[in-house]
Amino acid sequence: MGTVAAATAVLGSNGAAQAQEEPEVEIERFPTTAERSRKRVAQIYRRQVRKARGTWSSYITVADLDGNTRPAVDEDADRVVEAYSVNKIAVAVAVLDKVDRGLVKLDQTVTVSAAIVIQDTDGIFALDGAYPSEVTVGHALANLLTVSDNTAVRLCGLVVPALELNEILRSKGFVHTQVVPVTNPNRFFLGTTTARETHTLLQKLVDGELLSPASTAYLLNILRATASFTDGVRLNLTTNERLRVATKAGWFEDGRNEAGIMFSEDNRAILVYSMFASGTFTGDKAQNDQDFSTTHPAVAARAELGRSMFDAVIKITTSKPKHRAKVYRFFNGG
Structure with a gap:
């Protein structure tokens, strides 16, 4: 989980030992290795979750140059949510x-x-x-x-x-990622998952292990489109940066979730994230439960983390397959 703040005992004026935290060593904003990137992501994740509060289940990985993925964040990732x-x-x-x-x-x-x-x-x-x-x-x-x-x-x-x-x-292989059937066989509630299973689904998708190449490209193109969710991880990114992030958010009652993939400059899946948060967040609970925008503490935390995650992997790449996105052109009617 990266560098952690250590506590040391110092002698106070009354002679009692008091705990004092040493300043946390700041990880550089633009790391040049996957290992440093993971430490940077872990550091910012801890800060934002501490600030937002609530109960989080998250799994975030960064790919090494050889294509192997290793976790930057693994927090209660197997809890069914x-x-x-x-x-x-x-x-x-x-x-x-x-x-x-x-x-x-x-x-x-x-x-x-x-x-x-x-x-x-x-x-x-x-x-x-x-x-x-x-x-x-x-x-x-x-x-x-x-x-x-x-x-x-x-x-x-x-x-x-x-x-x-x-x-x-x-x-x-997704035994926890299941919808909830109702009386009408063609309808269902969206159901449950775990942070690890959702992450695995996304990882297998970009690795070409879930669908045909055509269907994989089709699905990723939609998730990377500028019309997709922008209030969370993509909020503080430019238009072209947003096109390098495939994402999907989910919310209801006190839950604020988001999962997706960040692509390197050469269109390789470099970072996969899966974050599920619920419970009591910073501020007024009644107000938070009715707020689904970036003013909600958990969504704001994901926005800050999104900028930091993107910066943390911007200078690295991997050997994973390329997934070229369509070039988006903007028109003024006509």
Whole structure:
């Protein structure tokens, strides 16, 4: 976990031994080796979690030059937690697994009925006001992973029912990353995971061990898009820097989660992070429970950590496979 502050006993004026912490040795902002990068990430993680408070389950790794990954942070990573929308990555993996097997096509359509639309303020399906309508599976996945549309979860459930979805994930080794079935077989709650399993899912994805090359590129391109979540890890990054981070956040009640991948300048997966936080954070709990933006202590902590993690790996690379992102161009209408 990097350099830790040591405590020494000093003699006070009353003769009693008092503990006094020595200043923590600051790790350089831009390390040039993976080992120093891990120490820097661990140092900033400790500071931000201490400041935000709450209960955290996290697993963060940095890849060595030879491609081996080693943990910078391993905090209660095997505890089963509520995943919330972070599990939408797992849902997408299950859908794309069926695409790879020829059982589903990205351009096949699903019906958006009035009954299937969740009337919340997350996503866009509840905003268009035109039902019934038809959209493609690809359209549903894009909305699932960028604006985190909850109706898109139900649309995915039309092509991968809950029990089948869980079986696909179990077959890939994810026994804790499971959705919760309900009476309707095509619907489910987003369920649970562990920080380690979510990290493993992301690591296997970039290593090409979960999906076909086409589906892997498709999924990573969505998660790296500028339309994806920006309030957490990506908040303090420039547009071009954000394009080097594939991320997905999840939140509900007191939970504030985020998991993703940072890519080196030559588009290799260099850092993988999985952070789940809940409980009582700094400040007023009632206010925090209703705050899902970067003003929430846990989200603010991830934003600070995101900038530091990016800087910590900006000067290093790895031998891992390249994953080229599309070049994003901006237009002024037309």
